[in-house]
Amino acid sequence: MMEKMIFGRFMPGDSFVHKLDPRSKLLFVFAFIFIVFFANNPVTYAGLLVFALLVIFVSRIKLYFLINGLKPVIILMVFTFLLHIFFTKEGNPIFEWKFIHVYEEGLRQGIFISIRFLVLVFMTSILTLTTSPISITDGLEVLLNPFKKLKLPVHELALMMSISLRFIPTLMDETDKIMKAQMARGSDISTGPIKERVKAVVPLLVPLFVSAFKRAEDLATAMEVRGYRGGEGRTRYRQLKWDGKDTLAMILLVAMTALLITLRS
Amino acid sequence: MDIQLQKVSYAYAKGTPFEKRALFDVELAIPSGSYQAIIGHTGSGKSTILQHLNALLKPTEGALQIGDRTITAGKKAKDLKPVRQKVGIVFQFPEHQLFEETVLKDIIFGPMNFGVSEQEATKRAHKLIELVGLPHTILEKSPFDLSGGQMRRVAIAGVLAMEPEVIVLDEPTAGLDPRGRKEIMDLFLQLHKERNLTTILVTHSMEDAARYADRIAIMHEGKCVLTGSPEEIFGNAEKLATYRLEAPRIVRFQRELEAKIGRRLQTLCLTEEELARAITAAVREERAGQ
Ligand SMILES: Nc1ncnc2c1ncn2[C@@H]1O[C@H](COP(=O)(O)OP(=O)(O)OP(=O)(O)O)[C@@H](O)[C@H]1O
Ligand SMILES: [Mg+2]
Numbered sequence: 001m002m003e004k005m006i007f008g009r010f011m012p013g014d015s016f017v018h019k020l021d022p023r024s025k026l027l028f029v030f031a032f033i034f035i036v037f038f039a040n041n042p043v044t045y046a047g048l049l050v051f052a053l054l055v056i057f058v059s060r061i062k063l064y065f066l067i068n069g070l071k072p073v074i075i076l077m078v079f080t081f082l083l084h085i086f087f088t089k090e091g092n093p094i095f096e097w098k099f100i101h102v103y104e105e106g107l108r109q110g111i112f113i114s115i116r117f118l119v120l121v122f123m124t125s126i127l128t129l130t131t132s133p134i135s136i137t138d139g140l141e142v143l144l145n146p147f148k149k150l151k152l153p154v155h156e157l158a159l160m161m162s163i164s165l166r167f168i169p170t171l172m173d174e175t176d177k178i179m180k181a182q183m184a185r186g187s188d189i190s191t192g193p194i195k196e197r198v199k200a201v202v203p204l205l206v207p208l209f210v211s212a213f214k215r216a217e218d219l220a221t222a223m224e225v226r227g228y229r230g231g232e233g234r235t236r237y238r239q240l241k242w243d244g245k246d247t248l249a250m251i252l253l254v255a256m257t258a259l260l261i262t263l264r265s
Numbered sequence: 266m267d268i269q270l271q272k273v274s275y276a277y278a279k280g281t282p283f284e285k286r287a288l289f290d291v292e293l294a295i296p297s298g299s300y301q302a303i304i305g306h307t308g309s310g311k312s313t314i315l316q317h318l319n320a321l322l323k324p325t326e327g328a329l330q331i332g333d334r335t336i337t338a339g340k341k342a343k344d345l346k347p348v349r350q351k352v353g354i355v356f357q358f359p360e361h362q363l364f365e366e367t368v369l370k371d372i373i374f375g376p377m378n379f380g381v382s383e384q385e386a387t388k389r390a391h392k393l394i395e396l397v398g399l400p401h402t403i404l405e406k407s408p409f410d411l412s413g414g415q416m417r418r419v420a421i422a423g424v425l426a427m428e429p430e431v432i433v434l435d436e437p438t439a440g441l442d443p444r445g446r447k448e449i450m451d452l453f454l455q456l457h458k459e460r461n462l463t464t465i466l467v468t469h470s471m472e473d474a475a476r477y478a479d480r481i482a483i484m485h486e487g488k489c490v491l492t493g494s495p496e497e498i499f500g501n502a503e504k505l506a507t508y509r510l511e512a513p514r515i516v517r518f519q520r521e522l523e524a525k526i527g528r529r530l531q532t533l534c535l536t537e538e539e540l541a542r543a544i545t546a547a548v549r550e551e552r553a554g555q
Contacts, residue, residue, distance in 0.1 A: 011282060065281055174361075180321045181362035184354045185423065186346060186378030203374070206364035210409065 009069075009169070011129045016245065017059035018130045022139030024246035028253055029127045035253075036116055038260040045115045047263065051256060052119045059130050066129075070121060077117045084110035133165035138240060155231025163219070171212065178207045266351060266430050266463060268295040268318060270489075272327035275313055279325055287313040289487045290327065295480075300457055300464045302474040302495075305484030306509040311435070311467045312357060314484070318433050318465065319352035320345045350379040353429030355437050359420035363408040368394070368419050371408050375427040386426065393422040396456075398448055414445055421449070425456070431463040432456070438473070450477060471513040475499060475535040483508055496533045515540055 012018070017025070039045045056063055067074065084106055091104030128136070141158035148154050179189060182203045189200035275288040287310045295301045303311050316322040317329055320336050328337040331348055353375075356362070365371035372393065373386035381389075394404055397418040403411070408419055421437065434453065438446040454477055457464045468474055474481055474495065481498045483491040485508045491498065499505070499512045502520070511517070516533065519540055523529050530547055534540035 062282070068281070177356070178362060180316065181354075181356050181359065183321060184319060184349055184356070185362070185375035185427065186349055187374070188346075203362075203364045207361050210364075211361060 009129060010132050011061065012132075013060060013130065015058060015060040015130070017055065017126065019245060020130075020249055021240055021242050021246045022131050022135040023143055023240060023242065024249045025127055025131055026136070026139050026143060028249055029123050031253055031257075032123050033120060035257050035260060036120060038257070038264055039112075039116070041263070041265045044260050044263050045112055047256075047260065048119045049115050052122045055126055056122060059126050061126065061129055066122065066125060070125060073117075073121050077114050077121075080117065081110045081114045084113055133162055134238070135240075136165070137162035138236070138238060142240060155234070159231075167212075167215070170215075171208070174211055175204070175208060179204055266332040267297050267330070268332075268431065268463070268465075269293070269330040270314070270317070270327070271330070273314075273317060273324040273329060274326040275310075275317070275322060276325050277313075287487055288324075291484075291487075291489045293482055293489050293492065295463060295465060297463055298461055300454075300466070300477060300479045302466045302468060302478035302481045303484060304468060304471065304474050304481060304510060307469075309484040310487045311484050313487075315354060315433050315435050315465070315467060318431070319349050319354055321354075346379065350427060351429055352431040352433060353424040353427050354433040355421055355424050355435065357435040357439065358417075359424070359437075360413060360416035362420055362423075363416060366407060367405055368408050368411075369404040371419060372404075372423045372426050375423055379427060389426045389428070390422070393425050394419075396425075396452060397422045398452075414441055417441065418449070428460075429462075431465070433465045435467045436469065437466075439469070453477070471499070471511060472515070475513040475516070483510065485509075495535050499535065500533050519543075 036048060039048050053063070056066065085102055086100065086106070088106035088109050089101070089103055090106070091108070093101055093103050094107065095102040131139075137158045140161065141154055144152065144154045144157070182189075182200065185203075187200045187203050189197050189204060191197075270291050270293040273288055273291045274286070276284050276286045278284050291310075291314065293314075303314065305311050313322065317324060317336075318331065320329075320331070323329075323336055324338045326338050328335055330336075331352065334348055363371050365374060369387065369390050372390040373381075373383065376386040376389060377383060390404065391401065394401060399415060399418055399422075403415070403419075408416060411419065417437075417440075424432070432453070437453070438449050441449065450473055453464060453466075456462060466473070466478060478495060481493060481495055482489055483498065483505075490508060491504070499516050502512050502516075505512055512520075513535065515535065515537060519530060519534055522544075528547075530543045532539070532543055534543050
């Protein structure tokens with residue numbers, strides 16, 4: 001049941017998006033998060049959506065797979081959509097039935113917010129799906145390097161992040177395993193009445209925490225015996241390479257920003 | 266309880282790009298009361314089969330008969346608790362399932378989930394802790410203060426406490442010391458006989474499969490490629506090799522011996538005792554012949 005989740009998952013491939021340098025991808029997504037807020041009319045929102053779909057197409061990740069894997073997020077999106085529809089009371093009423101009143105502005109806002117949400121989720125998922133966790137942290141570390149002057153422990157943060165990303169799938173597998181073992185002992189978290197399910201949480205979480213702590217301890221020991229001393233004076237085995245593709249991506253980003261700013265009302 | 270797998274196929278993460286087919290049309294019938302071993306190279310799908318046996322996984326194609334329940338692909342199975350109570354699984358490294366404050370509480374967790382009274386469950390725990398070779402005083406300890414081997418035994422006791430009719434073992438002795446291995450395996454055999462259980466053992470130890478099982482199935486790349494008695498399975502070394510398996514030490518020894526003395530013993534021996542007897546008989550025969 002955990003296997004459909006795509007959050008934090010990496011799907012190797014050799015599309016244009018896969019081959020981009022992690023730095024350009026990170027910059028792109030980071031800038032994109034701000035650019036999304038320039039959109040404020042149907043044309044600009046439609047533009048954002050089309051652009052996101054284009055990126056998905058270029059990355060050769062199947063749209064249905066993406067939507068399937070983002071189900072929890074999409075449920076959240078539908079929920080905000082409904083909130084907007086029912087609670088915004090501006091503009092002309094367009095639909096009335098008993099106590100439900102839908103206004104023009106509500107529908108507008110609902111659709112806009114949903115698109116914003118969807119586009120952001122798509123772009124960030126594409127980032128993690130097309131970039132290995134190691135590249136993401138490498139890219140992040142380089143990008144954050146200037147902040148070292150401000151005494152920000154950049155290397156340590158990057159290491160923490162890469163370790164967390166590395167252990168997400170492991171923990172998922174482990175959860176699955178322990179869940180099955182407890183189900184076999186008659187404690188089922190995935191079916192039955194709520195009361196039973198809540199009771200089944202402890203038998204799942206305790207072993208999970210125990211093994212996570214044990215793993216952390218083992219990892220710390222393993223790093224120490226191999227002489228890890230933090231980031232000072234450390235060289236890299238994997239070198240990042242910025243090439244034409246990445247410059248192209250940046251040009252695209254600037255062009256899109258300019259377009260959005262001209263088209264917004 | 267008879268168990269029957271009919272053309273069972275299974276794919277992990279079905280419908281995603283990570284889809285991974287693990288079982289292909291597996292046919293396997295396990296009659297009530299038998300001791301079935303399942304052997305095969307790593308990754309051949311043994312653990313995947315086991316998880317079907319109490320409906321933790323449902324076949325993506327085919328059907329599965331457990332006693333009078335049929336579990337088919339696509340159909341939503343309601344209330345699997347009775348099945349789970351009757352089929353107890355000891356998973357690979359079962360010590361990871363311990364979670365309670367005391368060993369006693371952990372052992373009675375399973376039976377109490379299936380509606381056994383606390384009193385009755387406690388009684389079972391006391392009996393079982395002795396059976397798995399641990400002192401009674403351990404019942405009051407935290408399971409996390411025990412050694413790996415002790416944890417394993419506690420976890421096994423926790424599954425046995427549910428008093429299942431079918432017991433499914435996924436490499437129950439991996440990582441134990443040789444003596445502990447034998448103790449645990451002998452315990453399962455004893456229970457198998459006393460309680461007339463159906464036992465299904467997944468193992469990498471050909472010796473265990475030869476010594477304990479009365480039927481063996483070989484898994485290879487997600488398919489069940491060969492079934493038969495231990496003699497049939499281990500008598501054919503060439504075939505075993507194609508599945509990346511080896512006959513038990515004792516069988517290899519017998520073959521080497523036979524090659525050396527230039528004659529065949531009457532039977533294929535699966536244990537040291539059997540081989541000793543066969544050799545004695547052969548020597549006697551030789552002397553009588555002279
Ligand atoms: N949760 C999972 N998700 C995806 N694939 C899996 C999962 N579990 C197992 N597999 C795959 O299914 C195949 C069969 O795995 P299985 O665990 O049944 O093998 P096994 O015979 O028990 O091996 P071992 O002897 O190493 O325990 C393997 O190729 C494995 O990679
Ligand atoms: Mg296995």
